[in-house]
Amino acid sequence: MLHFGLVGCGSIAQQRAQALAASPVARLRAVYDADPARASAFAQQFHVEAAPSLDALLARPDIDAIVVSTPPDSHAPIAIAALNAGKHVLCEKPLARTPDEARLILDAAARNARTLATGFNFRFYPSVAKARELFQSGAIGELDHIRASCGYRIDPASGWLHDASITGGGALQDNGIHLIDTVLHFLGDATDATEIHGHTTSSLHHWPGCEENGFLLLRNAAGRVATLQASWTEWAGYHFRVELHGALGLIRFTCFPMVTELITAQGRQRFLHPHANLMEKLKSYRWIVVQSFLREFEEFARLIAGQPSLIATGHDGWRAVHAAAAARGRA
Numbered sequence: 001m002l003h004f005g006l007v008g009c010g011s012i013a014q015q016r017a018q019a020l021a022a023s024p025v026a027r028l029r030a031v032y033d034a035d036p037a038r039a040s041a042f043a044q045q046f047h048v049e050a051a052p053s054l055d056a057l058l059a060r061p062d063i064d065a066i067v068v069s070t071p072p073d074s075h076a077p078i079a080i081a082a083l084n085a086g087k088h089v090l091c092e093k094p095l096a097r098t099p100d101e102a103r104l105i106l107d108a109a110a111r112n113a114r115t116l117a118t119g120f121n122f123r124f125y126p127s128v129a130k131a132r133e134l135f136q137s138g139a140i141g142e143l144d145h146i147r148a149s150c151g152y153r154i155d156p157a158s159g160w161l162h163d164a165s166i167t168g169g170g171a172l173q174d175n176g177i178h179l180i181d182t183v184l185h186f187l188g189d190a191t192d193a194t195e196i197h198g199h200t201t202s203s204l205h206h207w208p209g210c211e212e213n214g215f216l217l218l219r220n221a222a223g224r225v226a227t228l229q230a231s232w233t234e235w236a237g238y239h240f241r242v243e244l245h246g247a248l249g250l251i252r253f254t255c256f257p258m259v260t261e262l263i264t265a266q267g268r269q270r271f272l273h274p275h276a277n278l279m280e281k282l283k284s285y286r287w288i289v290v291q292s293f294l295r296e297f298e299e300f301a302r303l304i305a306g307q308p309s310l311i312a313t314g315h316d317g318w319r320a321v322h323a324a325a326a327a328r329g330r331a
């Protein structure tokens, strides 16, 4: 059983703590937030202790690992302090604001021989898991290229999300960073993207440093190509869609709703993930997020134990931030 401390008792931390309460491999022991009232209410809600400071949380010998769920500008200092204190770290996305900042976290993990993972929980959504299963079974043969896009219409009142000094960027640092990880996950770990070309546009809000649309063209060492777009100005509403084009067919998946499709010369198969989609309707998308976090904690435990794991590593977190920065010409 892994014992966790959690830093940042905000919105996503609610789902993290719900997953920890239900997990067979992980337990929440204590939390810390810069806002003591918020930490104390959260601690009461989940029947754990509120630490009076970050140092006090990190000094606890009964804690093995830390979830960092603060806004991105504090990911590096908190994650590095946790790693220096001998804790493993699971950090929410984006791992950091810039590739250099992310690299400092990776260095701290290596220096302290601790495990660092990035919270790319889309990997554990049912439509993505089914696509991975089909892909790995050879259903579309050799991968040729990936076409991917995601988007939604950002609410201008959405707090720090469009403050680049906090996030490091716009749509590509937000939902787009999940899309980048998903694409790189299917392109293959052994063949990291070696060529990245990108462009960004901002035509509506003009928040400094925050692209409203980000476009990437990737080509990895094996010659496989991916195109992706992340948008904050999606007039048609939320979408997250990936297509894996192979020599023998196509795997297409969407997240919300969860749908996976396999299209080959033999015909078309649709996997509708009825349980997940029903629970989304009954309990909101947050139910699916909690399920994905449950899987993510299992895979985190496997990574710490040195077993093969599907969780995004620190390196995966770095390469996603690196690709996003490349689109802005800042890699």
Ligand SMILES: NC(=O)c1ccc[n+]([C@@H]2O[C@H](COP(=O)([O-])OP(=O)(O)OC[C@H]3O[C@@H](n4cnc5c(N)ncnc54)[C@H](O)[C@@H]3O)[C@@H](O)[C@H]2O)c1
Pocket (backbone or CB within 6 Å): 007, 008, 009, 010, 011, 012, 013, 032, 033, 034, 035, 038, 068, 069, 070, 071, 072, 074, 092, 093, 094, 119, 120, 121
């Ligand atoms: N995996 C996902 O799909 C997903 C979804 C939403 C958010 N996130 C990520 O989770 C992180 C948190 O997002 P959120 O929406 O929960 O934010 P939030 O603003 O709702 O909560 C952040 C919390 O962190 C606290 N905080 C800020 N700076 C701190 C510091 N230095 N030390 C301690 N506490 C501090 C704040 O007081 C607040 O309680 C972000 O990195 C975000 O990108 C991931």
